[in-house]
Amino acid sequence: MATLRDIKRRIKGVQNTQQITKAMKMVAAAKLRRAQENVLNARPYAKKISTMLTHLVTEENILNNPYIKEKEVHNVAVVIVTADRGLCGAFNANIIKETARYIDEELKNGSIKTSVFCVGKKGFDFFSKRDYNLAGKTIGFFNTLKYESALSISEELIGMYLNGTFDKIVIIYNEFKSIIQQKIITEQFLPVPISEDTPEESKTKPNYIYEPDQEFIFNYLLPKHLKAQIWRILLESNAAELGARMTAMDNATTNARDMIRTLQVKYNKERQAAITKEILEIVSGANALKAN
Numbered sequence: 001m002a003t004l005r006d007i008k009r010r011i012k013g014v015q016n017t018q019q020i021t022k023a024m025k026m027v028a029a030a031k032l033r034r035a036q037e038n039v040l041n042a043r044p045y046a047k048k049i050s051t052m053l054t055h056l057v058t059e060e061n062i063l064n065n066p067y068i069k070e071k072e073v074h075n076v077a078v079v080i081v082t083a084d085r086g087l088c089g090a091f092n093a094n095i096i097k098e099t100a101r102y103i104d105e106e107l108k109n110g111s112i113k114t115s116v117f118c119v120g121k122k123g124f125d126f127f128s129k130r131d132y133n134l135a136g137k138t139i140g141f142f143n144t145l146k147y148e149s150a151l152s153i154s155e156e157l158i159g160m161y162l163n164g165t166f167d168k169i170v171i172i173y174n175e176f177k178s179i180i181q182q183k184i185i186t187e188q189f190l191p192v193p194i195s196e197d198t199p200e201e202s203k204t205k206p207n208y209i210y211e212p213d214q215e216f217i218f219n220y221l222l223p224k225h226l227k228a229q230i231w232r233i234l235l236e237s238n239a240a241e242l243g244a245r246m247t248a249m250d251n252a253t254t255n256a257r258d259m260i261r262t263l264q265v266k267y268n269k270e271r272q273a274a275i276t277k278e279i280l281e282i283v284s285g286a287n288a289l290k291a292n
Contacts (some may be wrong), residue, residue, distance in 0.1 A: 021167035
């Protein structure tokens with residue numbers, strides 16, 4: 001049976017934990033506002049540049065452009081974007097689970113060799129300790145997320161694709177939906193998927209005059225499109241991580257408060273029982289003396 005000192009020590013320990021989780025929630029909330037703004041600013045640019053490429057693409061591009069031309073798939077790189085730290089609920093566990101499922105089920109083919117490229121420490125910690133081929137890693141940059149990080153990752157992935165190391169690159173990441181909701185997205189990065197216009201879109205497709213020419217603009221925009229997509233994905237994942245951490249720390253703070261309340265009730269009951277026992281001992285002793 002726990003003594004009053006043990007219960008008091010537990011209450012103090014939970015109170016200290018509650019202070020930490022509350023502080024972490026406030027830090028995540030402060031960072032989330034900026035991260036959310038960055039995501040909302042990046043989405044229109046990434047979407048617009050993708051739309052422009054759809055308008056600019058020609059049949060010759062699809063057949064000959066190295067970024068678009070379909071290859072016979074033998075080597076696939078799966079890029080997983082996780083956090084560098086934990087304490088964000090099921091954020092990392094869910095995307096690691098989905099990546100493992102995608103590799104084991106979607107790419108389960110004897111002629112296809114799959115490798116994992118880890119963006120974020122948690123994904124690297126998981127896949128490096130298991131029977132997976134690692135294509136590379138980039139970790140420890142989410143605390144000071146900058147556009148240079150996106151450039152470095154995109155250049156490394158594009159280089160491995162163009163030199164023939166991989167025939168296809170897929171990215172799996174958490175898309176930011178709201179503070180309490182993230183959506184896992186599996187997106188083909190290379191070769192660049194170009195969506196075809198529907199009949200309705202073809203009718204309303206603008207008839208631009210291109211200067212210098214359509215081919216030059218397309219080739220100029222395509223690498224920028226790839227870098228913009230990586231930057232957007234990193235911003236999405238960062239905002240989703242902060243939202244998940246804020247929610248997790250809020251739940252932890254609430255649970256700590258409930259636990260403190262339960263322990264205080266238990267402490268009061270034990271203290272009352274101890275006082276009652278002492279009173280009974282005193283009364284019993286006094287009655288014994290009186291009887292004598």
